[in-house]
Amino acid sequence: MTEPGSEAPPEIAFTFDGQPIRARAGATLLQAWIAAGLPLTENVGCMGQGVCGACRVLVRRPGERLAGTALACEMQAEAGMQVSFVDHFPARRAHAYDLHALTDSWTALEQIDRVFPEARHCRHCGGCDHACPKGIAVQRMVTLAAEGQAFAAAALFDHCVLCNLCVAACPEHIDPAHLGQFVRRMTAALTLRPADLIARLREIEQGGQPIDPEAPGANPAAAPSP
Amino acid sequence: MTRPYPAALAAWRGAAPAPAVASPLPVPALLERFHPDRQHSAMVTLAVGSSAGQPCRAELAALLQADALVEDVDIAGAPVLEADVLVIGGGGAGCVAALTAARAGARVLLATKLRLGDSNTVMAEGGIQAAIGAEDSLQRHFEDTLRAGHFVADKALVAALVSDGPAAIRWLIQEGMSFDLAPGSDRMGGQLLRRKPGGATAARLLSYRDFTGLEMMRALREATLLQPGITLLDRHPALELLTDDRGRCAGAVLHDLAQGRPVLARAGATLLATGGAGRLHAAGFPTSNHYGATADGLVLAYRAGAALRDMDSLQYHPTGIAWPPHMTGALVSEAARASGAALVNGLGARFVDELATRDVVAAAILREIAEGRGIGRDGVEGVFLDTPGLEAREPGILAQRLVTLTHLAGRAGFDAAQEPFLVRPTLHYQNGGVAIDAAGRTAVPGLLCAGEVTGGLHGRNRMMGNALLELVVFGRRGGQAAAEDARGERPRSIGLNHLAEWRRGLIAQGLPLTRRTPILFPPYGNFDATADRGRAA
Numbered sequence: 001m002t003e004p005g006s007e008a009p010p011e012i013a014f015t016f017d018g019q020p021i022r023a024r025a026g027a028t029l030l031q032a033w034i035a036a037g038l039p040l041t042e043n044v045g046c047m048g049q050g051v052c053g054a055c056r057v058l059v060r061r062p063g064e065r066l067a068g069t070a071l072a073c074e075m076q077a078e079a080g081m082q083v084s085f086v087d088h089f090p091a092r093r094a095h096a097y098d099l100h101a102l103t104d105s106w107t108a109l110e111q112i113d114r115v116f117p118e119a120r121h122c123r124h125c126g127g128c129d130h131a132c133p134k135g136i137a138v139q140r141m142v143t144l145a146a147e148g149q150a151f152a153a154a155a156l157f158d159h160c161v162l163c164n165l166c167v168a169a170c171p172e173h174i175d176p177a178h179l180g181q182f183v184r185r186m187t188a189a190l191t192l193r194p195a196d197l198i199a200r201l202r203e204i205e206q207g208g209q210p211i212d213p214e215a216p217g218a219n220p221a222a223a224p225s226p
Numbered sequence: 227m228t229r230p231y232p233a234a235l236a237a238w239r240g241a242a243p244a245p246a247v248a249s250p251l252p253v254p255a256l257l258e259r260f261h262p263d264r265q266h267s268a269m270v271t272l273a274v275g276s277s278a279g280q281p282c283r284a285e286l287a288a289l290l291q292a293d294a295l296v297e298d299v300d301i302a303g304a305p306v307l308e309a310d311v312l313v314i315g316g317g318g319a320g321c322v323a324a325l326t327a328a329r330a331g332a333r334v335l336l337a338t339k340l341r342l343g344d345s346n347t348v349m350a351e352g353g354i355q356a357a358i359g360a361e362d363s364l365q366r367h368f369e370d371t372l373r374a375g376h377f378v379a380d381k382a383l384v385a386a387l388v389s390d391g392p393a394a395i396r397w398l399i400q401e402g403m404s405f406d407l408a409p410g411s412d413r414m415g416g417q418l419l420r421r422k423p424g425g426a427t428a429a430r431l432l433s434y435r436d437f438t439g440l441e442m443m444r445a446l447r448e449a450t451l452l453q454p455g456i457t458l459l460d461r462h463p464a465l466e467l468l469t470d471d472r473g474r475c476a477g478a479v480l481h482d483l484a485q486g487r488p489v490l491a492r493a494g495a496t497l498l499a500t501g502g503a504g505r506l507h508a509a510g511f512p513t514s515n516h517y518g519a520t521a522d523g524l525v526l527a528y529r530a531g532a533a534l535r536d537m538d539s540l541q542y543h544p545t546g547i548a549w550p551p552h553m554t555g556a557l558v559s560e561a562a563r564a565s566g567a568a569l570v571n572g573l574g575a576r577f578v579d580e581l582a583t584r585d586v587v588a589a590a591i592l593r594e595i596a597e598g599r600g601i602g603r604d605g606v607e608g609v610f611l612d613t614p615g616l617e618a619r620e621p622g623i624l625a626q627r628l629v630t631l632t633h634l635a636g637r638a639g640f641d642a643a644q645e646p647f648l649v650r651p652t653l654h655y656q657n658g659g660v661a662i663d664a665a666g667r668t669a670v671p672g673l674l675c676a677g678e679v680t681g682g683l684h685g686r687n688r689m690m691g692n693a694l695l696e697l698v699v700f701g702r703r704g705g706q707a708a709a710e711d712a713r714g715e716r717p718r719s720i721g722l723n724h725l726a727e728w729r730r731g732l733i734a735q736g737l738p739l740t741r742r743t744p745i746l747f748p749p750y751g752n753f754d755a756t757a758d759r760g761r762a763a
Binding site for chain 2: 026027028031034037038039040041042044045046047048049050051052054074076088090094096097098099100158160161162178181182184185186187188189191192193194195196197199200201204209210211212213215217218219220
């Protein structure tokens with residue numbers, strides 16, 4: 001990407017999954033991994049948009065005692081960093097529910113309790129908050145959900161990218177990522193009833209929206225006949 | 227020639243709001259001269275297979291007209307999994323198809339190359355079309371889609387797409403997906419927020435902020451993980467389809483990446499939902515696509531005998547990030563233009579109707595660059611997307627409605643309310659693909675397709691918002707049809723029966739048998755499926 005004749009950007013050295021890597025300044029961790037010619041068949045997804053949560057890494061900078069989490073496609077490499085991928089794993093236990101069977105919103109709190117009983121046992125260790133690469137107030141969401149404040153809990157998980165790091169971080173097996181999606185899905189499925197959509201669906205069911213494949217607008221205008 | 231960034235910035239500031247300059251080139255001439263697909267050296271004519279004689283992007287043709295990765299000896303003794311329906315691909319279309327097939331009573335195997343949900347779906351920003359406005363109609367959606375695709379789309383498929391649109395939105399809400407509401411609207415009895423996508427005659431684009439695909443994929447992923455009857459195989463890309471002695475598709479040879487060994491998945495019906503091909507970087511363009519978009523499904527379906535269509539038509543998203551270079555491939559959502567952001571050249575002038583179809587806008591930008599009105603910064607060229615002008619007209623819109631865009635600017639190190647983006651066309655979508663009928667069936671019995679891997683819906687240019695709709699509508703149709711097909715006669719004498727004839731075809735055309743496909747990962751993934759298979763031995 002450098003302009004011909006321009007100065008080569010400075011290189012920095014760091015460690016990624018045990019490999020010593022040299023990268024150009026400004027490169028993301030993921031770009032640095034690829035540029036080093038290392039195989040990449042997992043822990044990769046949207047390549048920079050920061051929406052898929054696949055490229056989760058632990059990062060420790062020189063002088064830091066603890067490693068933090070990040071997305072490798074978003075974080076730029078820095079000299080002396082120690083980085084390692086966190087492989088994907090599914091939630092340890094399924095918090096099973098059938099969204100279509102949850103029809104009574106009066107019992108939302110009981111439903112949350114029944115599917116995610118661990119949520120009430122949050123010990124407020126803050127592990128989930130530290131683990132989230134998106135800065136979501138995960139622990140607050142768990143508390144709100146356990147209190148039945150479904151909309152407030154759902155709103156906090158608006159920017160969740162499915163990385164599941166909070167699931168790994170939780171010692172109580174609350175599975176916050178899945179609890180967050182549960183309250184989001186429940187609130188949408190139980191309360192979103194747009195009148196315009198419903199009216200159009202009724203119209204279609206009554207045969208009121210026929211399609212004419214040979215209407216003038218369905219063919220090129222004034223096309224010369226062959 | 228190209229205007230350097232500081233001079234262009236000064237021109238933009240001086241002229242704001244930028245005056246509109248009518249393009250002196252009529253659309254056909256603009257496309258002919260500046261659209262990347264019209265550069266004839268980019269196309270070759272397919273010599274083998276069901277679509278021999280059709281033009282095809284050279285990069286794709288090289289993968290299509292190649293030999294398979296596996297021989298009989300490679301799969302002898304491989305573990306066998308059985309299912310009614312095998313779904314290959316864990317993005318939006320794959321999840322919808324798997325859910326639908328499982329709810330129709332089928333035992334479903336869902337095999338995905340990376341991780342469930344890793345796909346272009348999760349990256350879709352702008353929205354999903356459905357004709358729900360009182361002033362809108364299914365007919366208008368039908369005609370808009372045909373016109374945007376230059377009237378070469380399959381009308382039966384487009385009619386199915388638009389007719390199922392409103393029901394698809396209801397289905398998504400039932401799966402727990404949220405949608406934006408019109409300002410001041412109530413959740414119950416209110417109106418959905420609607421915007422006009424490029425090339426449309428009505429406001430029809432529904433959205434969830436500017437990460438509609440993420441919101442959709444979150445709901446679909448949870449639904450799929452929780453659905454009884456679906457067995458999920460992460461990190462299991464498909465190497466080749468299995469066929470029986472009558473040419474019926476009978477499942478697929480999967481590659482277990484964790485173990486480095488093949489696994490045979492036998493199924494009564496197989497549905498490919500493998501997405502697109504952006505990671506082939508046609509014509510050297512950067513791509514907005516997901517890492518896994520390497521045309522695997524096209525290669526597999528074509529070798530098994532399915533027909534392809536419109537393989538010479540790719541979509542270049544007009545507003546990919548040009549600067550900074552480390553963010554190449556990222557897109558500024560069309561939602562920005564749909565909301566009113568202008569495109570401005572190095573002279574501070576507008577040069578195209580920002581809401582024209584994507585092929586026209588992309589060609590217009592390439593023309594500005596080619597004719598010296600582009601803007602150069604650190605060795606890359608583009609034009610401005612005037613987000614500060616949008617913010618000035620609608621204060622707060624960037625922070626509230628264009629969240630991903632604002633975040634993107636932050637990562638690039640500037641404030642989108644103060645400085646415009648530097649953008650250029652970026653490879654975004656494969657307009658063509660495997661030919662299907664309205665139920666998602668291909669010409670190969672037992673083989674269905676859904677989502678971006680298919681062709682016929684978008685003609686030669688896809689409208690914004692029709693890809694998310696397509697994956698829901700045809701995921702449901704294909705999943706239902708696959709469950710039905712699996713109840714019919716089962717494949718027999720299963721193996722790689724189709725490969726002998728395929729190889730005869732390659733030899734007859736003098737094509738080499740040295741290249742083996744699909745590639746599974748982009749070249750910079752440094753992966754060799756043949757070598758990886760040896761790892762387990």
